[in-house]
Amino acid sequence: xxDVTQTPRNRITKTGKxxxxxxxxxxxxxxxxxxxxxxxxxxxxxYYSFDVKDINKGEISDxxxxxRQAQAKFSLSLESAIPNQTALYFCAxxxxxxxxxxxxxxxxxxxx
Amino acid sequence: AQSVAQPEDQVxxxxxNPLTVKCTYSVSGNPYLFxxxxxxxxxxxxxxxxxxxxxxVKGSYGFEAEFNKSQTSFHLKKPSALVSDSALYFCAxxxxxxxxxxxxxxxxxxxxxx
Numbered sequence: 001x002x003d004v005t006q007t008p009r010n011r012i013t014k015t016g017k018x019x020x021x022x023x024x025x026x027x028x029x030x031x032x033x034x035x036x037x038x039x040x041x042x043x044x045x046x047y048y049s050f051d052v053k054d055i056n057k058g059e060i061s062d063x064x065x066x067x068r069q070a071q072a073k074f075s076l077s078l079e080s081a082i083p084n085q086t087a088l089y090f091c092a093x094x095x096x097x098x099x100x101x102x103x104x105x106x107x108x109x110x111x112x
Numbered sequence: 113a114q115s116v117a118q119p120e121d122q123v124x125x126x127x128x129n130p131l132t133v134k135c136t137y138s139v140s141g142n143p144y145l146f147x148x149x150x151x152x153x154x155x156x157x158x159x160x161x162x163x164x165x166x167x168x169v170k171g172s173y174g175f176e177a178e179f180n181k182s183q184t185s186f187h188l189k190k191p192s193a194l195v196s197d198s199a200l201y202f203c204a205x206x207x208x209x210x211x212x213x214x215x216x217x218x219x220x221x222x223x224x225x226x
Contacts, residue, residue: 004155033214040121042202042218043156058213090155094214098163098206100146101214103155 003027006091006104013081014112021076021107023091032074033101034058034066037088049074081111114139116205118217125193126225133188133220135203144206145186146214147177149199156202162186173197193224
């Protein structure tokens with residue numbers, strides 16, 4: 001079983017709809033992240049959370065919100081989807097200082 | 113501000129030849145540096161990291177990277193490329209302040225030709 005699980009794997013939605021992407025982890029890590037990947041732009045940080053009560057905006061948080069329901073669960077919401085939010089979204093976790101990120105397999109989101 | 117640059121969008125190399133994927137960084141203080149690989153329809157997978165110590169770091173699948181502080185570089189290398197190494201490679205630097213943020217380069221697509 002994957003350590004970091006993202007659902008759904010693919011999603012097509014219409015402009016203006018609210019959608020939620022979910023992430024759960026079995027690694028026991030406190031730190032969780034949501035990234036967005038666009039061709040030629042690499043990965044950009046949307047939100048990150050150090051524990052259930054600590055949530056922080058990343059570099060491109062506008063139009064997104066998050067919820068850390070438990071240590072193992074971190075969901076990303078698009079309140080009113082727009083076409084330029086079409087991208088590949090990744091959830092990741094990390095452990096102690098110096099440890100690498102562990103990624104889920106991503107959610108490919110298309111907004112029409 | 114912390115930043116990472118991968119100057120090549122794509123690198124082509126013949127199977128069996130050595131490969132290098134370049135990365136330069138800009139950080140204040142000592143960096144934590146990472147390389148990740150992404151295969152199609154998959155998340156990024158950790159390859160190797162530099163925290164401190166030897167400048168030559170060995171990682172998964174025969175990859176290694178050389179940390180060069182004077183040139184602020186952390187190039188990924190492999191002595192003999194395989195077709196299966198074809199993928200998208202990302203360099204990342206760890207932000208050293210309290211935020212624990214990781215900053216990624218834009219990625220380099222490696223194509224190993226049979």
